Amino acid sequence: MVFSSLYFLFLYLPVVLLAYYVTPLKWRNAVLLLFNLIFYGWGEPKYILIMFASIAIDYTHGMLVTRCKAKGNDRGARMAVASSVIFNLALLFFFKYWDFLAQSLAAVGLPFMPVLNIRLPIGISFYTFQTMSYTIDVYRGDARCQRNVITFSTFVTLFPQLIAGPIIKYKDLDDQLEHRTHSPEQFASGVQVFVVGLAKKVLLANNLGMLWDAYKAMPVSELTTAGAWLGIVAFSLQLYFDFSGYSDMAIGLGRMLGFEFIPNFNYPYISKSITEFWRRWHMSLGTWFREYLYIPLGGNRVSKPRLLFNLLVVWAATGIWHGASWNFLIWGLYFAVLLIVEKFFLLQYLKRLPAALQHLYALFFVLVSWAIFAVEDFSHMGAYLGAMFGMAQGGLADPAFGYYLRSYGLTLLVGCVASLPLGAGLWRRLRERPRLVLLPILVLAGLLFSTAYLVDATYNPFLYFRF
Incomplete structure (x- = not known):
């Protein structure tokens, strides 16, 4: 089940909110856990067992x-952390990378590992990282041990x-998890x-x-040059929205359930550097x-050769985290090279350029990166x-372009404008009374237009669903 579906919007979500708010506070985590499991098992109930295993281990x-x-056995504590990390990484490796x-290996004449045609459990890259960080933070003293299994399970799911x-x-x-307000x-x-x-997703x-x-x-x-650039601009905006x-x-x-999550994006396409x-x-x-990787490796408080190694490891891991394909590894290393070049000398020169040129520089290399990211077949990528x-x-262009x-010109224009903080800035400049009048109208319009699109459309992919 995905959020941008009619089942979720008009069946699952209303039922969850009704059940959640009629339940006494002390039982709300248990109710939420039940609905979490229903949500996850909607399409593939068997993979709930994997999640149960992850919960139990961590x-x-x-x-x-x-x-x-508590007993002063730091070696035992470190072994427990190592055991948790190994389990989580083994789980992720088996389902995502086996x-x-x-x-x-078979392609280079080493077919000793059988191809199992394993179906990737939804969201495994996300929840294994979350549960793995829990044990590490307990060891570091950054988080307290959660003894209530319902509360911990609610967090994971x-x-x-x-x-x-x-x-x-x-x-x-x-x-x-225990004292949220509503x-x-x-x-x-x-x-x-x-x-x-x-609206960003659907429209x-x-x-x-x-x-x-x-x-x-x-x-x-x-394929034409103008068409290739038009296509990758479309992909860059599609992926972002x-x-x-x-x-x-x-x-x-x-927020509807009383939680406050950290933001995940901050207008990345206005950046002036990679x-x-x-x-x-x-x-x-x-x-x-x-x-959990860069700082434990030593971060930037190391020699230059070791810093290069640290950056390459982190960005190789970042690339391969996104998918089990060589293009993702290349994509990660592509950014590693750009970031190394910026870190060692380029940034100081970039800052002397006009802001427009800095933006063009960053946008150019980001757009090239999305071509590597989006096209998995090497010959097609080349x-x-x-x-x-x-x-x-x-050639340069054709009638298809x-x-x-x-x-799609209007949609592209709206997408470009919406990827900038212009709208948010204009909204903040409005006086309070116009905002109070316009806000419910805009929210209702966004919901209605999105619903109308979902009722009529058959095209509703989610790019990060496989991760």
């Missing part, structure tokens, strides 16, 4: 870490951010954020996705890798990148 290991530390590795983030660390929700103002704010995310991402699909499926012989829209919906749902881009894009993932740089077999530009 719950018991958190207890074990606490017990060892077949990828088996097929890669929390449906608003279960399948696509933001990646929430236990220490960020510890107090909220108010009409908070609920109303949640509805507003949710509808904004829904913008879905429509832009159809343009990208047309260019991705286009034969190499027909798809993922940030889903994050907004998650944050909005959390370094700034990654401070604004998928911020919860960047924070996770910084806290042809697509070549087309972007003037080596298109179809003009047709798609006319058909």
